[in-house]
Amino acid sequence: MSATGIGASVRRKEDFRFITGKGQYTDDVNRYGQAHAAFLRSPHAHADILRIDTAAALAMPGVVAIFTGDDLAADKIGGLICGWMIHSKDGEPMKAGSHPALAQGKVRYVGDHVAVVIADTLDQARDALEKINVEYAVLPANVATANATQPGAPVVHEVAPDNAVYRWAIGDEGATQAAFAKAAHVTKIDLVNNRLIPNPMEPRAAVGDYDSGNDAFTLYTTSQNPHVARLVLSAFIGIAPEHKLRVIAPDVGGGFGSKIFIYAEETVCVWAAKKVGRPVKWTSDRTEAFLSDAHGRDHVTHAEMALDAAGRILGLRVHTTANLGAYLSTFSSAVPTYLYAPLLSGQYAIPAIYCEVDGVYTNTAPVDAYRGAGRPEATFVIERLMEIAARETGQDPAAFRSKNFVTSFPHQTPVIMCYDAGDYPASLAKALDMADYANVPARKAESARKGLLRGVGISAYIEACGIAPSAAVGSLGAGVGLWESAEVRVNPVGTVEILTGSHSHGQGHETTFAQLVSERLGISIDNVSIIHGDTDKVQMGMGTYGSRSGAVGMSALSKALDKIETKAKKVAGFVLEASAEDIDFKDGKFSVRGTDKEIDFASVALQAYIAHKFNGQDLEPGLKESAFWDPTNFTFPAGVHICELEIDPATGVTRIDRWTAVDDFGVVINPMIVEGQVHGGIAQGVGQALHEGAVYDASGQLVTASYMDYSMPRASDLPAYQVGMTQTRCPSNPLGIKGCGEAGAIAAPPAVMNAITDAIGHEDIAMPATPLAVWRAIQKGAQRAAAE
């Protein structure tokens, strides 16, 4: 390992600009002559638009233009799309209602886009917004997930008269029934996976620009995947052909899924730039972010687990209603289906699984992928079931898990996934040790002496990352392949530029990708620069989500580096007058095997470009290679998190005392960065479990539309984390990487809830376990105990 190669906790190269205030986020981009956009949003959850009168608004000072859905339609601008086709169990394709960027005739959630005002200044645009007169005929709203498909529920889209987008299923129903028929014990639970609002600290933003001289558009936008944005804006929405549309995602201040999707605002800004002949800028305020960023999770689930008399799992059956909101967002259909149910087997050998998922429309903001996307929901189901089953059958939760672990690989689950490598007992053992699990009873007694309730909760999670093998996702309905690309440009002086389709919005790619190059080419990371986030520079890419940048993006880079090495060996052979086959490459030096003839990497690069004598050789000048990598399998990071907490029964306040995380991410490029990803994930998972929850009232108004009501975890709400690692290589990619971006968010919620229910002595509490919820649950427990 070199000092800056694989496995080194190298300080991040990108940090200098961030800590000195020189980052360039989309809102920091200003184009000469730009105008500002403000969106008129629906105040109603569900209403027919009878009339929009913009006359008074148009007369306001500074107003450049006002557009409505009719203007987009007149320009043949298509609606926003959902890129993953799901078929119901009866074979019917999912029912996708139309999703115009600006509403046409109807609004379907509070915050839905009705019109846009473009003005010289933002204040002027906002002043004019208030003068637009919209006449609505308010309709009853369909809000609650569990009731969305009930007869008589208000219909969100005509195409889905019962509000069901799909009724999907996976697994073998008959085999599962048979498993339950012979069960010695059945554990049942009803769970709500609470609705979350992603809240990256940087709000979404867009600057659309149009160059009339070249009839070409540029869009600066807060995107995790600028190439996908360009593809959708061009091929489906019809802004411009791809070669006339450049999408730039500069520094992006966090995404967590919410910046994968293609939204109305950037569509309108880039389209309007041509209409008004000026650059058009929009930056979301936080309230708009709450209303219109795609939300996450929102499942209502009933699940049952069948056990034999020896405490082995025989089968699992699950029914989930998943709220998809008012429109199908870009990847929304896949999240509660293929990103969810295939993970229900957890780390366990379960012979039979059957899961049904009803995706439903409601008059709420669209719901799509949020950190973990489907996998936290699955982990919550299986890990709550495991804990409760252990309690019901009088087994230690750790021992019960051990008994059911998958221990031989490859392991084919009954729900698509084939686990390729892992050592689940190793992670559990290490976590129990780090958490001092043996002394939990003593600590519980100590807490009890202080009048506090102590609980401990385990969560053994698995996720499918490295998204994703194109053939596999294609067969499941994905509209695109999920490979990644990389290009390596070696300059004549031996410095290297890497162009990648992955996109960093906090993950530190400028450092980790450079570490791989440093390792492979034996050059300093200071001589490597990573270029990403610009469709004019990087040929093509699928972006960053699903913990895919390491496993897929770096595999593409590795493949391109293989080609560089091959070509460089040819050049070195030519220069050293040896055959390429006889050239070894090590520590940045090419040498002729069995001789002392050698040449360093930079000199080879220079020779590749000088190329004076290449003529007549089988050798092209230059040193530049590119590669696409398409994985052959998902990757399967897994691990064990243990949460230990104390509850004050007088107030219901929960304080996390210890957090232990042991994760197997395969090969780790930069442990410092990986631990940071774990920390951040845990914080979001704890946020889901204890703090966060989007609340709509019965009329569809979002009650939690600012930080005054949506509780974001602060430093004082969270503990220090103890993070450990185990390692099994991932066999399906050249680097052995599994991915780490989502683990914490997946593992944490059940760990917290298992600990809380351990502390309060019953299972009847939902997330978020706020002080109010915990206090109520304690009262309920006391009442129940009194009644017994």
Next chain:
Amino acid sequence: MYPFTYHRPDSLGSAAALAGSADAKILAGGMTLLPTMKQRLAAPTSLVDLNSLSDLAGISVAGGKVTIGAMTRHADVAASEEVRKAIPALADLAGWIGDPMVRHRGTIGGSVANNDPAADYPAACLALGATIVTNMREIAADDFFTGLFDTALEEGEILTGIVFPIPAKAAYQKFRNPASRYAIVGVFVAQSAAGVRVTVTGAGENGVFRVASFEEALAKDFSAKAIEGIVVPAEGLNSDIHADAVYRANLINVMARRAVEAAR
């Protein structure tokens, strides 16, 4: 924000004259007013910024009283050795308002004049029997807080300072809203020659209020035990997604007991 004209007078007299005009608003720390204006929920046509009136800022302790000027920042009250010696509960309370940046700018005058039902200072004013001083008169705290965001201040009247009698013992206990960090329930307990006062902020439909049952019990026996069994009725308490009335009633009892135990 809507447009406004901005004034920064350098005398109380001119401030009063400017504040007297229709649709004028006094600007102190702006930690409440500016967010409201940014969200277009307030539309004053002129702002009268008191930040140049240095006479309005300052703390003095004399004659059994702590006097704090209206423009004194929360951070300065929290950090004041004099306040901490005289009424430690008041310094604690100031130190628990918002966050360090809010405390650097927000003022006691702004907080009291605003009378947010979840604000902390009103609980202290009422429990300690403070006197609110304005450019026109002195008003007893008992008569000052008249309802949600409502006070005895007349249009354009400027709060200049607050006088707190020093109690024998006092403490403030705050249960923070997990999202906004304002008080879901804040209980101020003060024991003085005049008796015991227990005030509650954050919970009442009409803002800060006193709890007579606790006061009576504590007057006889100033101990947490004395109020342990006294149930505060949930009727008339706020309910929201963070705390329903029953939970708030429970918290009032818990926080009051903790305040009694902490009182010094």
Next chain:
Amino acid sequence: MATVSMTVNGKLVSRDIDPRTLLAQFLREELRLTGTHVGCDTTQCGCCTVHVDGKAMKSCTLLALGVDGSHITTIEGLAHGQELHPMQAAFRDHHGLQCGFCTPGMIMTAVDMVNRKGTNLDDQTIREELEGNICRCTGYHNIVKAVHYGAEAMAGTTKAAAE
């Protein structure tokens, strides 16, 4: 329009502005000091934190006119060229940032914290003092660590310096 003058990062600046201009807007749009970020509408996230006459404040909730005549320090004014302020260096050394959006505000708050509370900060104090700064990426663990070591470095008492 009204005229405002202030000293920003040591330079006297003067502009004619709409009275509604917030300090954050003034810095970002008039002075193009875009290191000061805006992350909320309710004065809670702290991304916009700057120092006004040496004290940390939220520039999204100050009128530019309200700080007329003041000395403002922004994140851009902390380093001397390539030489980082010890708190900036600590954030890098301890991986106290991921996306970097909250970072300028975190660093400005941290420096203010040290100014008020000294250079020997325990974790609980640091966590409480970060009440007005929200980070969505880091889970705070490494921010707390960075502030701790940054504070020590500000005193010049880090091990490295002592050795």
